[in-house]
Amino acid sequence: MSTSIEPKNQQTAIQRQSPADISISIAQIKNGIWMIGIPSWLFGITDRGIAAFAHGAPSPAEVLQLMMASFFFLTWLSLKPKQEEGDGGAQAVQAASELSHSFENYLHRTQARMHEMRENHLISQGYILPYPYVCQIYHLLNLKHLESIHNFSLGNLKVIQVSDVEPTAIGGRVKFQTTLDSPMNALRIWRQPIVEVDLTLLTPYTVELSIPAYNGKRITVMFNVVPIDENNHKFLIDIYSDLKWPRPILQAVLHFSACLTLVEDLPYLQKLAERNLNRLLSTSNRSSEQDTMWLYKRFVELYGADMKSVEQLPAAEEAVS
Known part of the structure; x- marks a missing residue:
């Protein structure tokens, strides 16, 4: 959609x-x-x-x-609409790359990761949002937004602690534990009450969220944030899972969930857009020193100096193993 x-x-x-x-x-x-x-x-x-x-x-x-x-x-x-076999949302990412030369520099890395998961691809959504690209990145890499901005849709989910951080040459990875605070939380149909979640800055434009489900299964969300100009960006959401639910029902639930979380995002993104963006990109920002903001701090360290022009981001390098 x-x-x-x-x-x-x-x-x-x-x-x-x-x-x-x-x-x-x-x-x-x-x-x-x-x-x-x-x-x-x-x-x-x-x-x-x-x-x-x-x-x-x-x-x-x-x-x-x-x-x-x-x-x-x-x-x-x-009557399900026909889609290309194994597409996995890669065509939308390819088309979006035409909006930003700097995004295109990292395209091969993003497509390679999506190609790995193509058999488990379930849904794609795309939006043009009237907010600077860095606002969306800040939002995605701030772990505490899961508790505050998505308090309703995630049913009072709590971030317990950051258990591990791993820098890479062009990003980084954070592992953190979350708990479902309420016994009536609807997310219990997907996962255990306490799980360890992975959040990865795959490239300056791609964020991967991987959540454990029951029986060793996972739900993985790929967020691609493509700059259009200094005040607008394209936001692509692709969700993958190896859960053995009936596929049409699972897709319908995930479409609804993705739309709901986006609606929750919009007021917060508007507030971020009204702030001084140089402050968001400052390494001296105290909030970036917290464990829950480690991944965003890593982003600022790597790319903050180039954010005055989103087209000046450096070409991709190989990640540190």
Whole structure:
């Protein structure tokens, strides 16, 4: 599903989208509509089933209605929009690279990682957001935003501690423990109450979040932040998982979850955009000295001096093993 959040001065950014980017966006919109239809049909079937058996044995008319609803649901499943085999969101990333030369310098590294996980790719979403690129990076690399900004969607999830940090030549990796504070937290259907989560700055534009699920499975989210100009960026979300849930249901849940978290992000990104961005990029910023901000501090150390022009970021180097 691809959505554009456009201020009045956004026309230039829209015009810079390539035909390939637009076609990918249309395909994602079709897929999003198809996803929305799945819970709608399931609700309809459930409603008809409850109504049919609420007063004992169902009548022939009620049985016919239930059978027709089930038939149309199966038909809807067969109408899934076609996607290229093993695409895994890589086409959207390729198209987005045309917006930023500096992003293109790191494209091979991002695509290689996405290619590794392509068999487990579930959903892609893309947005044009009217905020500076560095605001999104700051938000993604700040571990405490999981507790504050996403307090509602993550059900009072708490970050217990940072257990390990590992710098690389062009980024770094943080391992941190989180706990589900409430016994009624909906995230318990995915994971244990306490798990160790990995957050990786893969490139200056790509952040990977990997969350353990049950039975050794994982849910991995790839965030790509592509600068358009100094006040706008494209935000790409790709989610991968080897969970053995029915794929259409899992995709519908993840689409809804990704949209909800983005809605929570917007007021915070607006506040960041209203701040002095030089302060965000200052290595003397006290918040960056905390363990929960270590990965953002690493980003500032590597790239902060070049943020005055997002097109001046250096070419990619190999990560430290």
